[in-house]
Amino acid sequence: MSDPAPTRLGESLKGLADSGLATLQTRLELFSVEIKEEKLRAGGFLxxxxxxxxxxxxxVIFLMAFLTVLFWDSHRLLALGLGTTGLFIAGVWAATRAAGRLRSGSRLFASSLAEIAQDREALRPRE
Structure with missing residues (x-):
C-alpha cells in the first residue's frame, strides 16, 4: 500500500535532478560558446x-625619410625634430589608449552570469 507514494516521490526527485542537470549543461555550453567567441575576437584583434x-x-619611416630629404638643404634639423616629436606624441597616445583598453576589462561571461542571476532570482522563495 505504501509503494505508490515512494515511487512518485522518487520520480519527482529524478525529474528535479534531470531538470537541474539540464540547466547546468545549458549554462556550461553557454560558457563554452562565450570562450570560443572571445578567443576569435581576441585573435582577430591581435x-x-x-x-x-x-x-x-x-x-611613418618612409614619410620621415621623404621629409628629411625634401628639407635637406634648408631645414633638415627642423624636419627631423618635428618628425621625432610627432612620433613620440603618437607613441604616448597609443600607449594611453592601450592602457585604457586594459582597464576597461572584458565582457567575458557577461551573458552567462546574467542567465545564472536570472535563474537564482527565479528559484528564490517568494514572500
Whole structure:
C-alpha cells in the first residue's frame, strides 16, 4: 500500500535532478560558446593590430625619410625634430589608449552570469 507514494516521490526527485542537470549543461555550453567567441575576437584583434602597426610603421619611416630629404638643404634639423616629436606624441597616445583598453576589462561571461542571476532570482522563495 505504501509503494505508490515512494515511487512518485522518487520520480519527482529524478525529474528535479534531470531538470537541474539540464540547466547546468545549458549554462556550461553557454560558457563554452562565450570562450570560443572571445578567443576569435581576441585573435582577430591581435592580427589586425599587428598588421596595422606594421603598415603604419613602414609608412611613418618612409614619410620621415621623404621629409628629411625634401628639407635637406634648408631645414633638415627642423624636419627631423618635428618628425621625432610627432612620433613620440603618437607613441604616448597609443600607449594611453592601450592602457585604457586594459582597464576597461572584458565582457567575458557577461551573458552567462546574467542567465545564472536570472535563474537564482527565479528559484528564490517568494514572500
Amino acid at each position: 592580427f589586425d593590430t599587428v598588421l596595422a602597426a606594421l603598415f603604419i610603421g613602414f609608412g
